[in-house]
Amino acid sequence: MVVKTKKLYIYECALRRFADIWMEAKSQSIMLESYAMNGGDGPYSYAQNSLYQRGLMEAAKGMINEEIAMKLDIQELSLAASEPIRIADLGCSCGPNTILAVQHIIDALKRKFQSHSTPEFQVFFNDHVSNDFNSLFASLSVLGKQYYAASAPGSFHGRLFPKATVHFVYSSYALNWLSKVPERVVDKTDPAWNQGRIHYTGAPKEVLEAYSDQYAKDIDSFLQARVKELAPGGLMALLIPAVPDVITDPQITIGSEFKLVGSCLMDMAKLGMVSEAKVDTFNLPIYFTYPKELRQIIEENGCFSIERMEVLNIPKQHIVMPDLRQRMLYIRAILEPLIKNHFGNEIIDQLFEIYSRKLSESSIFLNPECQKTTAIFLLLKPI
Amino acid sequence: MVVKTKKLYIYECALRRFADIWMEAKSQSIMLESYAMNGGDGPYSYAQNSLYQRGLMEAAKGMINEEIAMKLDIQELSLAASEPIRIADLGCSCGPNTILAVQHIIDALKRKFQSHSTPEFQVFFNDHVSNDFNSLFASLSVLGKQYYAASAPGSFHGRLFPKATVHFVYSSYALNWLSKVPERVVDKTDPAWNQGRIHYTGAPKEVLEAYSDQYAKDIDSFLQARVKELAPGGLMALLIPAVPDVITDPQITIGSEFKLVGSCLMDMAKLGMVSEAKVDTFNLPIYFTYPKELRQIIEENGCFSIERMEVLNIPKQHIVMPDLRQRMLYIRAILEPLIKNHFGNEIIDQLFEIYSRKLSESSIFLNPECQKTTAIFLLLKPI
Numbered sequence: 001m002v003v004k005t006k007k008l009y010i011y012e013c014a015l016r017r018f019a020d021i022w023m024e025a026k027s028q029s030i031m032l033e034s035y036a037m038n039g040g041d042g043p044y045s046y047a048q049n050s051l052y053q054r055g056l057m058e059a060a061k062g063m064i065n066e067e068i069a070m071k072l073d074i075q076e077l078s079l080a081a082s083e084p085i086r087i088a089d090l091g092c093s094c095g096p097n098t099i100l101a102v103q104h105i106i107d108a109l110k111r112k113f114q115s116h117s118t119p120e121f122q123v124f125f126n127d128h129v130s131n132d133f134n135s136l137f138a139s140l141s142v143l144g145k146q147y148y149a150a151s152a153p154g155s156f157h158g159r160l161f162p163k164a165t166v167h168f169v170y171s172s173y174a175l176n177w178l179s180k181v182p183e184r185v186v187d188k189t190d191p192a193w194n195q196g197r198i199h200y201t202g203a204p205k206e207v208l209e210a211y212s213d214q215y216a217k218d219i220d221s222f223l224q225a226r227v228k229e230l231a232p233g234g235l236m237a238l239l240i241p242a243v244p245d246v247i248t249d250p251q252i253t254i255g256s257e258f259k260l261v262g263s264c265l266m267d268m269a270k271l272g273m274v275s276e277a278k279v280d281t282f283n284l285p286i287y288f289t290y291p292k293e294l295r296q297i298i299e300e301n302g303c304f305s306i307e308r309m310e311v312l313n314i315p316k317q318h319i320v321m322p323d324l325r326q327r328m329l330y331i332r333a334i335l336e337p338l339i340k341n342h343f344g345n346e347i348i349d350q351l352f353e354i355y356s357r358k359l360s361e362s363s364i365f366l367n368p369e370c371q372k373t374t375a376i377f378l379l380l381k382p383i
Numbered sequence: 384m385v386v387k388t389k390k391l392y393i394y395e396c397a398l399r400r401f402a403d404i405w406m407e408a409k410s411q412s413i414m415l416e417s418y419a420m421n422g423g424d425g426p427y428s429y430a431q432n433s434l435y436q437r438g439l440m441e442a443a444k445g446m447i448n449e450e451i452a453m454k455l456d457i458q459e460l461s462l463a464a465s466e467p468i469r470i471a472d473l474g475c476s477c478g479p480n481t482i483l484a485v486q487h488i489i490d491a492l493k494r495k496f497q498s499h500s501t502p503e504f505q506v507f508f509n510d511h512v513s514n515d516f517n518s519l520f521a522s523l524s525v526l527g528k529q530y531y532a533a534s535a536p537g538s539f540h541g542r543l544f545p546k547a548t549v550h551f552v553y554s555s556y557a558l559n560w561l562s563k564v565p566e567r568v569v570d571k572t573d574p575a576w577n578q579g580r581i582h583y584t585g586a587p588k589e590v591l592e593a594y595s596d597q598y599a600k601d602i603d604s605f606l607q608a609r610v611k612e613l614a615p616g617g618l619m620a621l622l623i624p625a626v627p628d629v630i631t632d633p634q635i636t637i638g639s640e641f642k643l644v645g646s647c648l649m650d651m652a653k654l655g656m657v658s659e660a661k662v663d664t665f666n667l668p669i670y671f672t673y674p675k676e677l678r679q680i681i682e683e684n685g686c687f688s689i690e691r692m693e694v695l696n697i698p699k700q701h702i703v704m705p706d707l708r709q710r711m712l713y714i715r716a717i718l719e720p721l722i723k724n725h726f727g728n729e730i731i732d733q734l735f736e737i738y739s740r741k742l743s744e745s746s747i748f749l750n751p752e753c754q755k756t757t758a759i760f761l762l763l764k765p766i
Contacts, residue, residue: 084546163467
């Protein structure tokens with residue numbers, strides 16, 4: 001009888017603990033929400049507004065092909081009998097981009113294995129817990145894919161997979177996301193306090209430094225985690241939006257759109273629609289590195305050799321950007337969850353109306369020759 | 384120039400194809416929706432209303448312990464250096480049950496590996512694409528788990544994993560779900576047409592036969608898929624709600640709750656709240672096997688040896704069922720998505736109000752001695 005009572009007690013405790021965890025998870029999920037792209041397939045979704053990112057991916061296709069053909073060493077992979085090749089797309093989001101990219105990688109791997117017996121493929125789609133994996137898997141289930149699909153939700157700044165189990169890691173347009181907003185930029189007593197702005201673009205150099213420090217830490221954790229997860233002979237292809245080493249201001253518009261969103265928020269603050277303090281505590285956890293900096297971080301980390309590093313210059317307007325509304329939607333799909341989470345749902349429509357108006361008058365939009373961005377293609381191999 | 388135009392054309396075609404796929408996925412996802420449990424953690428969620436299933440799991444804990452201790456052969460598993468142990472929970476749903484079960488299996492495996500170096504663990508959570516994996520992973524991210532978690536969405540009646548990659552398969556309270564409603568029961572010209580009912584309980588024997596045939600096919604596909612996925616030395620523990628070989632009617636209530644929901648729908652049809660034709664075309668893809676039948680299916684399939692088969696008798700009321708509302712919610716959490724999908728959202732509240740009333744007057748609820756269900760515990764090993 002005593003035993004039973006004790007068992008019941010333990011059971012009740014476990015239940016209570018789970019109720020707590022559940023509630024905590026719920027609030028955590030709201031926090032995490034801020035980092036995922038807009039889900040679903042509606043007019044504001046990432047799926048419908050990520051053509052620019054697709055352009056980037058298309059540009060890297062050829063290089064991935066070449067690298068798999070030249071650098072992937074089937075002997076070195078030393079797959080056990082019937083072992084599948086495991087591919088991971090880190091920061092995959094939910095649109096068709098990840099499906100296209102993964103298919104492309106598998107096609108390249110199949111060509112590579114042509115003369116050998118082709119192994120099975122298992123693909124891990126990674127993004128934050130709140131990413132819309134449901135849409136992704138619903139579309140996969142219709143596509144009739146040539147691989148076993150799994151999701152591995154969580155932050156790619158930490159470990160995601162058991163050691164030495166992944167053979168090809170891919171990440172596109174994701175490593176510009178920081179693991180968090182640098183603490184210094186929301187600290188009123190710090191010279192890096194980012195008052196009246198939501199990003200480092202146009203901010204004092206201390207703000208940029210705080211972002212840059214956070215980025216270096218984040219890339220270091222990312223590489224530390226990946227080197228453990230990659231199987232011997234594995235490769236990692238990264239496509240990272242960036243700025244050139246030497247910035248000639250009018251050429252580069254990559255951060256100025258965020259600056260413009262920040263100024264719209266400040267306009268709304270002046271009209272009393274949001275509080276200024278709320279704008280001061282809002283910062284985008286996004287950083288655009290430049291080739292020299294990224295090379296230095298990778299070299300100092302020491303886990304990977306740089307097998308290839310190329311700077312891609314992509315004129316935005318040639319891809320999807322001539323239309324004002326599309327240009328607005330592209331930024332909205334990326335920022336909406338973050339803004340919603342901090343300011344609430346109510347301000348979104350009005351904010352992006354103001355943004356559209358300001359964008360239409362801005363040189364970012366008016367001067368098509370200025371619409372240049374840069375991305376870095378990297379092929380890394382564990383040392 | 385010609386090349387560019389051709390490229391643009393291919394690009395456009397690809398885009399259009401994706402738009403189609405996306406739409407198809409969306410409609411498919413609505414179809415699939417019907418098979419997942421109620422998501423989230425609200426009052427109608429599966430997470431909050433699956434204590435009965437937890438009771439079942441608790442009952443099987445000891446057996447899983449024993450079987451891992453006795454039947455799992457570490458030599459036979461022959462893990463490669465640094466290879467993780469991969470565990471899959473098939474039909475995991477989204478509540479805490481799956482987290483508890485997986486933790487329990489890992490604890491048992493760790494005890495087993497005590498004298499060896501403990502490998503890492505990777506856990507695959509499987510359920511239908513529309514399952515609320517977000518809630519599951521949000522709670523996992525808070526728990527600080529001891530394994531790498533992934534989801535592998537899709538039907539467990541087909542292949543989910545590359546060959547020979549999973550070491551321990553677990554499935555609890557999931558193999559009572561059929562892959563689809565048997566075609567014969569919605570065919571007006573067939574003697575198995577299930578007019579005015581939503582399940583085989585209380586139906587002519589042809590209906591039961593149609594269900595039973597579908598079940599045999601489904602379990603066969605399930606076993607065929609699993610035997611390919613299990614690594615050498617791997618094990619599979621199944622916990623399957625069932626009825627006894629010999630049914631004495633008043634003892635068993637497992638299907639009579641569905642019969643009662645069916646009669647409520649027919650009441651609503653008579654009041655003109657739903658059409659009778661709509662009820663006639665609605666059937667639950669749920670079947671409760673009995674030990675003899677299940678043994679026969681497994682033996683005929685021939686892929687697995689039955690290492691252990693035990694019938695658990697679980698008196699429902701001892702677990703969570705004395706309260707009428709909880710009893711109603713338990714059925715609602717399971718059936719709501721299916722009913723919503725077929726009849727629309729509007730009828731749900733009223734249906735379960737009527738159900739509560741009828742349940743309160745029913746012997747299912749009034750006679751606590753009758754609240755017995757059976758579950759079969761199975762430990763299978765690939766032959």
